Amino acid sequence: MSDTSFAYAQVRQAISHQIVEQKLTGSLPSERELCAKYDVARSTLRQALGQLENMGLIYRKNRSGWYVCPRKLKYDPMQHTSFLQYTTAQGFQPSTKLVEQKKQKPCKEIASALTLDGRTSLTSILRVRSVDGRAVVVEELNFSNKHLPNIDKHDLSLSISVLLKNTYHHHNVLYDISVESCCLFNPIAQYLNTYDGALGLKVTRIVRDLDGTAFEFDREYWRHDALMIENKAKLHF
Amino acid sequence: MSDTSFAYAQVRQAISHQIVEQKLTGSLPSERELCAKYDVARSTLRQALGQLENMGLIYRKNRSGWYVCPRKLKYDPMQHTSFLQYTTAQGFQPSTKLVEQKKQKPCKEIASALTLDGRTSLTSILRVRSVDGRAVVVEELNFSNKHLPNIDKHDLSLSISVLLKNTYHHHNVLYDISVESCCLFNPIAQYLNTYDGALGLKVTRIVRDLDGTAFEFDREYWRHDALMIENKAKLHF
DNA sequence: GCTCAATTTTGGTACGGACCAAAATTATGC
DNA sequence: GCATAATTTTGGTCCGTACCAAAATTGAGC
Structure with a gap:
């Protein structure tokens, strides 16, 4: 479906999968935890999170964390x-x-x-x-x-x-x-x-x-x- | 209208002004030139450009440069x-x-x-x-x-x-x-x-x-x- | 002039570190 | 128990560097 050649795309793919399969609900782990899990730098992770945000899958509460979006x-x-x-x-x-x-x-x-x-x-x-x-x-x-x-x-x-x-x-x-x-x-x-x-x-x-x-x-x-x-x-x- | 406290917001503001005043048409200067002009790191500049992109003011051609959007x-x-x-x-x-x-x-x-x-x-x-x-x-x-x-x-x-x-x-x-x-x-x-x-x-x-x-x-x-x-x-x- | 190769410029990706403010949590004092 | 203060965690901002691939430009050769 979409590129998986880059690190951010792979992270995006992995998280989006978890969300659509409903294996991930409510709040996401912290950015630093996710960095460790996917072995990427924080900036790369945030690029992935930003695209998931653009997809309407997740959103953020200021300085609190990332959350799975409710239905539209x-x-x-x-x-x-x-x-x-x-x-x-x-x-x-x-x-x-x-x-x-x-x-x-x-x-x-x-x-x-x-x-x-x-x-x-x-x-x-x-x-x-x-x-x-x-x-x-x-x-x-x-x-x-x-x-x-x-x-x-x-x-x-x-x-x-x-x-x-x-x-x-x-x-x-x-x-x-x-x-x-x-x-x-x-x-x-x-x-x-x-x-x-x-x-x-x-x-x-x-x-x-x-x-x-x-x-x-x-x-x-x-x-x-x-x-x-x-x-x-x-x-x- | 919007925050100008942060560097990326100031750059965004400055460039968006130039665009709406039509002092900037066609292609933008290169990212590295803009970095020098506004005295920010490239990541900060790209944050500003990304928001201008979200605003529908500019778009990019792959590895070629940034351009002012035509009318919708x-x-x-x-x-x-x-x-x-x-x-x-x-x-x-x-x-x-x-x-x-x-x-x-x-x-x-x-x-x-x-x-x-x-x-x-x-x-x-x-x-x-x-x-x-x-x-x-x-x-x-x-x-x-x-x-x-x-x-x-x-x-x-x-x-x-x-x-x-x-x-x-x-x-x-x-x-x-x-x-x-x-x-x-x-x-x-x-x-x-x-x-x-x-x-x-x-x-x-x-x-x-x-x-x-x-x-x-x-x-x-x-x-x-x-x-x-x-x-x-x-x-x- | 034109073609094609070599070079430079450009954005795209990725890393790492640093500091901050606000939110969340924990500890404290009553 | 409860309000409050101290601490930790969290994302938000910002910097600098490095390398790559593709696009754009330049140069060489004809």
Whole structure:
């Protein structure tokens, strides 16, 4: 399947085997132990561990150790099922923590996407969502005050889709989603208990009403190893 | 925005600045030159370059050097526009190379997804697609011979959607797509002119007819830095 | 000018050592 | 028992060196 000519590839292979065969669960032995076991230098071992991390097989807790990744969460950004709903349906214990709420001016990207000038204000919230006690995504939600009057007066720690539906009567909306590979930097990396420069997946969402007027701009920063994006659609050639 | 306390973060910051300001285009100076410029060891420099690579800002050609990434291709796996079409629409020069075509038995995953037993045969093709001369994705397409009789008798280097439409009259199909972060190993890494263990994005597609019967199973291995997934949908709460 | 061999440059792999900060553990004092 | 302090373990950062294979460049010969 893959190269085994190099030391790091052999170590990677050996550990990945143990993980997929479930002979290795929970935490890995310390790096120095693994160095001794596979008879490689620490830098070589860390090269192997880094690739296993990229594969989504293991992750690290800062200065504590390496751990086998739990199974990935399946997530459909196009579906409007709530986080609570789709996580519990997959047998996870979800939790959400509202980190920050503020009213601010839009950045360039948001102003352009929501066709706002620089003076219009946004209501922004930042929240961290976890499954089984492991932080997996940082969400930054931005609502246009112009299109959603007094949105900042509501309790945004509750369900936002309910708020949009009941208060603003947005029953039908258009979604523009984009997904790309990214790096997670501080402070976002810290919220996810990972390191500055860790690998992530960035999901961007623009929400519009049926006229095409955009009123919400979201950025989601996911742990790359926590997420599998799924999507079903009917196609017409 | 991000940590600058460490040497590798400072180097990363400095180079990323130069790139986004377009003061650095084409190829980067050699690693040893950069070491001298930023006064760091080569391992530290390579840590910074690795993160810039994860950010999708730079990539490497084997033993040749580091290069600034071209802009990303926008791709909607749910849309059935052809590769030719959406690449040229974005100003890229696409090309496709059929690497291999064979008739084989399905692996476990495919047999399960297409609800085939181990004896049913698949017609599989492997192709590499490039934009502007840069290989960006390896596609492995698997067609069920049972559901698409004599598919192996056709020229599969031509447009497959046209074939499905005209010969097999599949005008409406269902798509199950999944996207996740992955590692690219040989031989796929080699087709993409990258290294064993490089970062990638894996797109899996199951195609069904309107009865829900699956007849095609595809795996796409993308360079992580070449791709931005985009998707539009109409939602109903 | 062109071809092909020799040379240099380049990144890729691998080693070893060193120091640090934070986490985890152990020992201490009450 | 329990909170607290001291100690050990752990990964995180950083350095320097060495050697190799492949790519890129240079040089020799025609």
